[in-house]
Amino acid sequence: xKRLFPIFAFITAALLxxxxxxxxxxxxxxxxxxxxxxxxxxHVSSAWTAFILxxxxxxxSIQYLVRKNDSSDRITNWIVIxxxxxxxxxxxxxxxxxxxxxxxxxxxxISVIALYFLVRKLFSPDNVDALxxxxxxxxxxxxxxxxxxxxxxxxxxxGIWWAVGDVRLTSTLVLxxxxxxxxxxxxxxxxxxxxxxxxxxxIFGALDVPLVYFSIWFFxxxxxxxxxxxxxxxxxRMLHVLLLNWLAFSCFAVMICWARYRLEILKREVEETLxxxxxxxxxxxxx
Amino acid sequence: xxxxSGLLGNIAAATLSKDVRLEWRSKDxxxxxxxxxxxxxxxxxxxxxxxxxxxxxxAGGLIWVGFLFAAVVALNQTWARELRNQVLDxxxxxxxxxxxxxxxxxxxxxxxxxxxxxxxxxLFILFYNLRALGPGWQLIPIALLGTWAIVVNGTFFAxxxxxxxxxxxxxxxxxxxxxxxxxxxxxxxTTDVLSGEYSARFWIALLMAYxxxxxxxxLFLFETVLHAE
Amino acid sequence: MTQNNPIVTVNxxxxxxxxxxxxxGVTAEFAPGMLYAILGGNGAGKTTLLRTLAGLSEPxxxxxxxxxxxxxxxxxxxxxxxxxxxxxxxxxSGMENLRYFAExxxxxxxxxCAAAIRSVELDPELSRAVGQYSQGMRQRMSLARSLIxxxxxxxxxxxxxxxxxxxxxxxxxxxxxxxxxxxxIFLVTHQASLLEGVADEFVWMEAGKIVNRTxxxxxxxxxx
Numbered sequence: 176x177k178r179l180f181p182i183f184a185f186i187t188a189a190l191l192x193x194x195x196x197x198x199x200x201x202x203x204x205x206x207x208x209x210x211x212x213x214x215x216x217x218h219v220s221s222a223w224t225a226f227i228l229x230x231x232x233x234x235x236s237i238q239y240l241v242r243k244n245d246s247s248d249r250i251t252n253w254i255v256i257x258x259x260x261x262x263x264x265x266x267x268x269x270x271x272x273x274x275x276x277x278x279x280x281x282x283x284x285i286s287v288i289a290l291y292f293l294v295r296k297l298f299s300p301d302n303v304d305a306l307x308x309x310x311x312x313x314x315x316x317x318x319x320x321x322x323x324x325x326x327x328x329x330x331x332x333x334g335i336w337w338a339v340g341d342v343r344l345t346s347t348l349v350l351x352x353x354x355x356x357x358x359x360x361x362x363x364x365x366x367x368x369x370x371x372x373x374x375x376x377x378i379f380g381a382l383d384v385p386l387v388y389f390s391i392w393f394f395x396x397x398x399x400x401x402x403x404x405x406x407x408x409x410x411x412r413m414l415h416v417l418l419l420n421w422l423a424f425s426c427f428a429v430m431i432c433w434a435r436y437r438l439e440i441l442k443r444e445v446e447e448t449l450x451x452x453x454x455x456x457x458x459x460x461x462x
Numbered sequence: 463x464x465x466x467s468g469l470l471g472n473i474a475a476a477t478l479s480k481d482v483r484l485e486w487r488s489k490d491x492x493x494x495x496x497x498x499x500x501x502x503x504x505x506x507x508x509x510x511x512x513x514x515x516x517x518x519x520x521a522g523g524l525i526w527v528g529f530l531f532a533a534v535v536a537l538n539q540t541w542a543r544e545l546r547n548q549v550l551d552x553x554x555x556x557x558x559x560x561x562x563x564x565x566x567x568x569x570x571x572x573x574x575x576x577x578x579x580x581x582x583x584x585l586f587i588l589f590y591n592l593r594a595l596g597p598g599w600q601l602i603p604i605a606l607l608g609t610w611a612i613v614v615n616g617t618f619f620a621x622x623x624x625x626x627x628x629x630x631x632x633x634x635x636x637x638x639x640x641x642x643x644x645x646x647x648x649x650x651x652t653t654d655v656l657s658g659e660y661s662a663r664f665w666i667a668l669l670m671a672y673x674x675x676x677x678x679x680x681l682f683l684f685e686t687v688l689h690a691e
Numbered sequence: 692m693t694q695n696n697p698i699v700t701v702n703x704x705x706x707x708x709x710x711x712x713x714x715x716g717v718t719a720e721f722a723p724g725m726l727y728a729i730l731g732g733n734g735a736g737k738t739t740l741l742r743t744l745a746g747l748s749e750p751x752x753x754x755x756x757x758x759x760x761x762x763x764x765x766x767x768x769x770x771x772x773x774x775x776x777x778x779x780x781x782x783x784s785g786m787e788n789l790r791y792f793a794e795x796x797x798x799x800x801x802x803x804c805a806a807a808i809r810s811v812e813l814d815p816e817l818s819r820a821v822g823q824y825s826q827g828m829r830q831r832m833s834l835a836r837s838l839i840x841x842x843x844x845x846x847x848x849x850x851x852x853x854x855x856x857x858x859x860x861x862x863x864x865x866x867x868x869x870x871x872x873x874x875x876i877f878l879v880t881h882q883a884s885l886l887e888g889v890a891d892e893f894v895w896m897e898a899g900k901i902v903n904r905t906x907x908x909x910x911x912x913x914x915x
Contacts, residue, residue, distance in 0.1 A: 240686065352639035359635055363626040367708060368690035372622050375683045376636065379615070382675050383640050386668070390643035393664050394650060446710070454705065454712040476794040484782050543780060552778040552836065555745050556795040557768040691748055 180433065187426040194416075194423035202416040214328045216417055220424040221320040222347060228314035228428060229350065229381075234294050235307035236377035239370055242300040252292075259288035304370040305439040307377065308361065309432050311354055317428065318351040340395035342388065349387045353380040470565060473558045477566035482573070484543065491539050495574075498535055499582045502528045507589040521590045522653030526645060528582055530612060533575045534634050537616035540567055541624055550624075550688075560685040568617040568680070575609050595658030604655070604662065607669035608648035614673065615640055618680040621687050644672045696759065698723035698844060698875050699744060704753035706739050706899075713739040715899035716753070723843075726866065726876045728886045731896035737879040738774075740896070741848045744877065745772040758844060768796060771837035774848040777829045778836065781822030785832045786815050789839055796840035807835040812861050827858030834862060838869075845869065845876045851885060863889055883908055 198216040205212035241251040262284030266277045298306050325344045326336040339345055357380065361373050409417070466475040485492060506524050544550040553563060583605075586592065594601065616637050623632040651665035697720040706714040714736045721727060729737050742748040743755055746763030758766040772778075779788045789804040798804075805815035811831040821832060830850055837845060845866075851859045866876055867889055878886065883893065887908050895903040 349639060349642050352642075356636050356639050360622070360626065360632065363628055363632060365625055365627070368625055371686055371690045372625055375622065375687055378683065379618075379640055379676070379679060382679055383643065386643040386672055386675065390646045390668055393668070394646060397650070397654075397660055449710050450707050450712065453710050454707065454715050472797070472799075473795060476791060480780075480783075480787075480791050484780065488782060543782075547778055547781065548774060548776040549778055549780060551747055551772070551774065552792060553795065554747055555767060555770070555772045556792070557764075557797075558795040 180430075183426070183433075184430055187423070187430050190419075190423040190426055194420045197416045198420055203410065203412055205413075208332050211328060211331050214324050216420040217424075218321060218324040218328060219417060220421040221317045221324065222343070223421055224424045224428045225314050225317035225321060225347075225350075227425075228310045228317065228432070229354065231290065231294065232307050232310040232314060232354075232377055233381040234291050235298070235303045235310065236374035236381075238291075238295060238298075238300070238303045239307060239374045240378075242295075242303065252295075255291045256288055259284045262287070302440065304374075305436055305443065307370070307373065308439055309436045311357055311361075311377075313428060313432050313435060315351065315354050315358060316431075317424075318347060318354065321347050322351060340391065340398050342391045342395060345391045346384070346387050350380075350384065353383065470569070471562055473562035474566040474569075477563060478569050481543075481566065481570040485570075485574070491536070492574075492577075495532065495536055495578055496581055499528075499532045499578045500585065502531055503582050503585040503589065506586075512590045519653070519657065521586065521592055522651075522656055523649045524590075525583065525586050525652060526608065526648045528586070529575070529579055529609070530641075530645065532578045532582065533571075533609075533612050533616060534637065536574050536578065537571060537613070537620050537637075538630050538633055540571060540617055540620040545624065554689060560688045561681050563688070564617065564621075564680060564684040568614050571613045571617055572610055575613055576606075579605060579609065592656060594656055596655040596662070598655065600655050600662055600666070601652065603666055604648060604651045604669070607666065607673055608644065608651075610673050611644035611648070611669060611676070612637070612641060614677050614680055618676075618684065618687070621684065625687075625690060644669060647672070696723070697721055698758060699877075700754075700756040701740075701743075702754045704740070704743065704755060705751050706736075706743060706748060707751045712899055714743070714750075717899070717901055719894075719901055719904075721875070721877075723875045724870070724873055725891040726870045726878065726886075726889065727892050727894055728883065728890035729877060729879045729894045729896060730881075730883050734898070735896040736899040737896050738848055739899075741772075741846050741877060741879055745770065745846050747772075768840060769842050770844040770846060771840070771842035772846045772848075773830075773833050773837040773850055775850075775852050777821065777833045779821045779829070779833055782820055784818050785813060785821055785824075785835070786817075788821055788832065789836060792836050793839045798840060804839060807839050808832070810838065811835045811865060825855070826853045827855045830854050831858055831862060834865070843874060845874060847876065848879045849881065850878065851880060851882055859885060 194216075198213055202213065202216070204210060237251065241247040263281045266280035266284065294303070294306065322344075325347075329338070330336050337344070357373060357376050360376055361369055364372060466478065469475075470478065506528055510520065510524060541550070544553070616633065619636040620633050622636060623629045626632045647665040647668045651662040651669070654660045654662040654665065699719075699721040701717050701719055704714050704717040705712065713734075717736070717740060729740065731737050739748060743750055744757055744763075746757075746767055754761060755763070757763050758769055760766045763770075779785075780791075783791070785808055786801075786804060789807060790801065793800070793804055808815040811834050813828060813831055813835070821829060824832065830852075834847070834850060837847070847866075850862060854862075863885060866878070870876055870891075878890070880886065886893075891906075893905050893908060894901055895905070
């Protein structure tokens, strides 16, 4: 395990460098926006990475709460499978608005199931909380990148720093706010029950996300706003560069999460050892 | 009382009537809250000139921001009486279900905040010469649904905050981000009704969905939070 | 409840608050129908033990079984809890407080509330708010609250703290009566002498462990 990390780090560095080259030089220049558009590769990759990290946090939070006893664990497993299956079926049965592929919805359903059980397999019920902290922190970092690159892109191209009605950007801002409040809650709570109450907040946050999306989406139908980012079709060459950047960013995220997770586990081990020590030693009598 | 018991269950009804009785008796919180509500309206009217045409357009937003701040001050008091003398322990030790306590507290807060709104709204109407150009009756479901949205999450997060340091600041920190979709809905719906430009129906539907989702989530998770020690 | 089954069993009970271990491995059995006095210095773990038995605190490790059940929420209607804070609403009268807490146990009987108040030598008609009671009256009312549902097991944490002698003597008399009627009582106190000749057993705790259990007060508190 220890040797794997430097190798992985090296691969990640190589990927990032190559992705950087492709983004800045290799990719074709956008017609209307010019070179400024290249920030798009960072903006979108960070966004996807952040969303996946936050989703893993959601999964980890649920698992922390349900894996404490067997019956709730089993019930949740079945619910997850059921939801995934329903999503897949619905993708092919329900009439979808244009622009959304049936296969992407179905694959989302399947990957949700896969991710849930992958987390379940890889992380014990005790460690799942460390995963939650890790993904929340790293997710906030990537989310911050999205929120910084967004206005940096918007200003030269559309002349405004921010558009409240931009669904993606504003939803990302709200998600960022929710997770910053999550991190603050973790920081300020009295350590005993932090994982439980943080998990409750994460679930609330996750439930909020679709509501945020819909509310802003409807807001813009009443208040026409410029859209930051590409509206529709994307040049296949650009798509390749985007996917490459996303892969590089994902590897980078995995690397950082790995390091942070190890740090968290070690911290907890130290705490436990110190706690065990205080358990075993005879304290001086208190008079 | 027995109608209340029938609707809410005995324990929730008893808790709610106890809270209302205690609030009525002491009138501490009510008086200071009412005055605070008045101050908010007055300050807003100084900051956002009521005569300007723009101000009337943003009145929907102003009202709800005012309500939100007044609500936070009220919500911070939710568990104050239970924390004194560790009364919460007496509740936890009893067989009473956690949800009954939550429901009673949320409803108590709901009534309280509605009272505040009933005071603030006429003042806003007065200061800003508000008229509903759209269907005015819709303002009632908007107000009720919107208030419940703030209160249900506020009561839950107030309970979360019990287990933290800096309790009073923790509540708005947690409440505001999650409430953004509801807040947007309330403001837009109110503006739509006042201006008569659009239909507020979608926003009302969104508020209903928000209320249902978070009421269920709160009832589900409250037991965990109450017994977290 | 047969005389042979222990009413409370704890096994290697450990409770840690971060690095501080409040209970460091408590193993014991307690028979029903007895009055146990739990004694020890500050930080000995007495309050933590009581709170764990009441279901207010989850053990970090080890097991607890109260009234035959390891899930304390399942039998919580059969136990009563009292602590140094009064667990009462300062703004209501004694009767109003009891009426409310009785409701939590599904009891809607004013006579029972009045009887409980009378049993602690207080007046059910007293309309004064509990916040204006003396400490002695408050603790007595708190005891009444913990008795309202006629529990089999009573967990009392420092009920006599800052209480005047007369109230204390009255409460001890009441507790003896309750013990005679078959209830089991766990009483945490600093004032061991109050229970001399009254308690069936003295449980001595120190540094998160039970160090001795004696029938009388002759045990010295220094660790051996």
